[in-house]
Amino acid sequence: MAINLANPWRTFRKKAPLTSFITGRLITMAVILFVLGWALFALMELAPGDIVDQMVQQQLMSQTDNAPSSNTGSGGAVTGGTAGKDSVYSEEQLARLRAEMGLDKPFTIQYFKWLNRVIVHHDLGVSLISKAPVSFLIKSRIVNSLVLNLISLVFITIFSFLLGVYFSSKAGTRLDVGATFFALFFHAFPGILLLILLQLFASVTKLFPVTAYPDFPISESPVKFTFSYMYHVFLPLLASFLGGIGGTMRMIRSTMLDQMGMPYIMALRSRGISERRIYLNHAFRNTLNPYITGSANLLASLFSGSLVLEIIFAYPGIGRLMYDAVMQQDVNLVLANNMFISALVLAGMTISDILLALVDPRIRYGSN
Numbered sequence: 001m002a003i004n005l006a007n008p009w010r011t012f013r014k015k016a017p018l019t020s021f022i023t024g025r026l027i028t029m030a031v032i033l034f035v036l037g038w039a040l041f042a043l044m045e046l047a048p049g050d051i052v053d054q055m056v057q058q059q060l061m062s063q064t065d066n067a068p069s070s071n072t073g074s075g076g077a078v079t080g081g082t083a084g085k086d087s088v089y090s091e092e093q094l095a096r097l098r099a100e101m102g103l104d105k106p107f108t109i110q111y112f113k114w115l116n117r118v119i120v121h122h123d124l125g126v127s128l129i130s131k132a133p134v135s136f137l138i139k140s141r142i143v144n145s146l147v148l149n150l151i152s153l154v155f156i157t158i159f160s161f162l163l164g165v166y167f168s169s170k171a172g173t174r175l176d177v178g179a180t181f182f183a184l185f186f187h188a189f190p191g192i193l194l195l196i197l198l199q200l201f202a203s204v205t206k207l208f209p210v211t212a213y214p215d216f217p218i219s220e221s222p223v224k225f226t227f228s229y230m231y232h233v234f235l236p237l238l239a240s241f242l243g244g245i246g247g248t249m250r251m252i253r254s255t256m257l258d259q260m261g262m263p264y265i266m267a268l269r270s271r272g273i274s275e276r277r278i279y280l281n282h283a284f285r286n287t288l289n290p291y292i293t294g295s296a297n298l299l300a301s302l303f304s305g306s307l308v309l310e311i312i313f314a315y316p317g318i319g320r321l322m323y324d325a326v327m328q329q330d331v332n333l334v335l336a337n338n339m340f341i342s343a344l345v346l347a348g349m350t351i352s353d354i355l356l357a358l359v360d361p362r363i364r365y366g367s368n
Helices: 008-015 017-046 051-066 091-101 107-121 134-168 174-188 191-205 222-232 234-260 263-270 275-286 288-312 318-328 331-359
Strands: none
Touching (some): 107 331, 134 288, 134 331, 234 288
């Protein structure tokens, strides 16, 4: 019996189309993450200075702040301080520091060493500044960012569908025109300016805290922490909600209006089916496709927007951790943060494609 060895991948796609699709996406994700990591190493290499310079500058600043007042003796010699002596670093000392951190090698070799450590030993390394394990730093912050962004995504999804479907039934009315105007306004309004205005509002009125996280751990009192967290995070969530609902609601509204003009809607009406059933059972289901496709991009925009949010409202999330790592040129922490967030976004896109096949029976993977 002949065995088809000409194109085993095509045979695999025919026997298991969904499995082959997921496998192809995983391979694509791995290639994208590989290129992204190399590009991040290259960008960090192009940045002026390195982490050794940052460490030396921090040590010089601390020595200058802690040095005693200098006294001037005869001949104008400066005495009484050791900052000047201790702050002198020879080129050999700097070169030894860079060699200990592996910064004396080309960035491509550094990247492959990092990949070998991650893939083979499952070790993300340690932060070059704090000396803490990178996995511990990310684990302690990623939960906060995930909770914040998932809450935003849930609220944006629920209200976008409710308002989008409702205003599509009021198309052309003054209410619809007003809602469309405010949706466009908040969609085009700069997110950083909205965050600053909300923080100024909290500072002036004292109705809300200017920070977005409680000042005590959840282990102290889980119930009290939950209510305090909701109180602290209300304004940041409001900014994220207003920035995301405009575009999503307009997309759902326009999709509903497009579906209501389709021939199958006219056929359903001719059969005497109620408008409520047409809206909810037929037209509404077809609005899920563009939303599922765009949900991964919406989650990515929420993560990118939370970077500014976490900095302005002092929220201990992954965005603020990444900002500090970039400013300090902590290569291990920067790379791990970016790769982790990119993997989440790529996984979200893959999940959205799988959900499309489950929601829409017309979509099939590997059929051709």
